[in-house]
Amino acid sequence: EDQVTQSPEALRLQEGESSSLNCSYTVSGLRGLFWYRQDPGKGPEFLFTLYSAGEEKEKERLKATLTKKESFLHITAPKPEDSATYLCAVRSNDYKLSFGAGTTVTVRA
Amino acid sequence: ETGVTQTPRHLVMGMTNKKSLKCEQHLGHNAMYWYKQSAKKPLELMFVYNFKEQTENNSVPSRFSPECPNSSHLFLHLHTLQPEDSALYLCASSFDGNNEQFFGPGTRLTVL
Numbered sequence: 001e002d003q004v005t006q007s008p009e010a011l012r013l014q015e016g017e018s019s020s021l022n023c024s025y026t027v028s029g030l031r032g033l034f035w036y037r038q039d040p041g042k043g044p045e046f047l048f049t050l051y052s053a054g055e056e057k058e059k060e061r062l063k064a065t066l067t068k069k070e071s072f073l074h075i076t077a078p079k080p081e082d083s084a085t086y087l088c089a090v091r092s093n094d095y096k097l098s099f100g101a102g103t104t105v106t107v108r109a
Numbered sequence: 110e111t112g113v114t115q116t117p118r119h120l121v122m123g124m125t126n127k128k129s130l131k132c133e134q135h136l137g138h139n140a141m142y143w144y145k146q147s148a149k150k151p152l153e154l155m156f157v158y159n160f161k162e163q164t165e166n167n168s169v170p171s172r173f174s175p176e177c178p179n180s181s182h183l184f185l186h187l188h189t190l191q192p193e194d195s196a197l198y199l200c201a202s203s204f205d206g207n208n209e210q211f212f213g214p215g216t217r218l219t220v221l
Contacts, residue, residue: 004151034209043113043199043212044152087152095206099152 002027002092006100013107016077021086021103024070029093033071035064036087038102044087078107111135113213115200121219124190130216132183132200140206141183143175146197146215158183159206190220 003026013019025033032051036044048057050066057064061082063074073086085102092098113134122128134141143155157165158177172194174186183200197217201210 031207032209036212041215041217043115043201043214046209046211049209089152091207097154097210101149101151 002090002096002098004088004090004098004100006086006088006103008103009101010104011106013075013078013105015079015107015109018074018076018078020075021073021105022070023073023088023100025088025090025098026069027090027092027098031091031093031095033066034089034091034097035062035071035073036089038085038087047086075105078105080107080109083107113200113202113211115198115213115216117216118214119217119219121221122187122190123221124192126190127186127188129187130185130198130200130218132185132213134181134183134200134202134211134213136202136204136211138202138204138211139180140203141177141180142201142203142210143183143185144199144201144212146199152199156185157206164206187218190218192220194218195220 005024007022035047038044048064053068055066061076065072083106085104087102089099116131141158145153155169156175161177172189176184197215199215200213203210
């Protein structure tokens, strides 16, 4: 059975304090790993898709990387507006999409 | 309207009521999805439609009944729900079943 585990569950950062979120996965063949951002009371907002180990994607202060067993979402010099829950999802060879429980990031000014 | 819209945004219903959730996507996508999101739990996929045909039903109780009249609209009909069905119900769409999904804002459902 496909499994996606995100850590930590919650992360509190000071503005400007860079950090990383982890998404580890066990899947029968990876067809894609997706990162989303979700604000309270809203639907998830698509950020990145990664397909193969070694791939990296960047958007503003966010950078996503992928290895054969995990993905990291690096937040560089975060601002309060980066506060959100970040979700990771993986698609396996049978095209099933499995989500992790998310990491809630709080950035204090 | 742009993206994926959902109505209503909030719904409170009794266990004997019948109600429907509506989703509309303005992205020209061919696949649509219903998810349930409960606190501290991963998103649970409920139903998948590809080109209006249901391709996945993840053992969802029959008190939830989906309907997809065309590629742009998706409904979730609700009847005789239980309090444990209270959650955020999210609709999503994608170009096909393999690409990234785009989500609506969700309907916050409370069952009394």
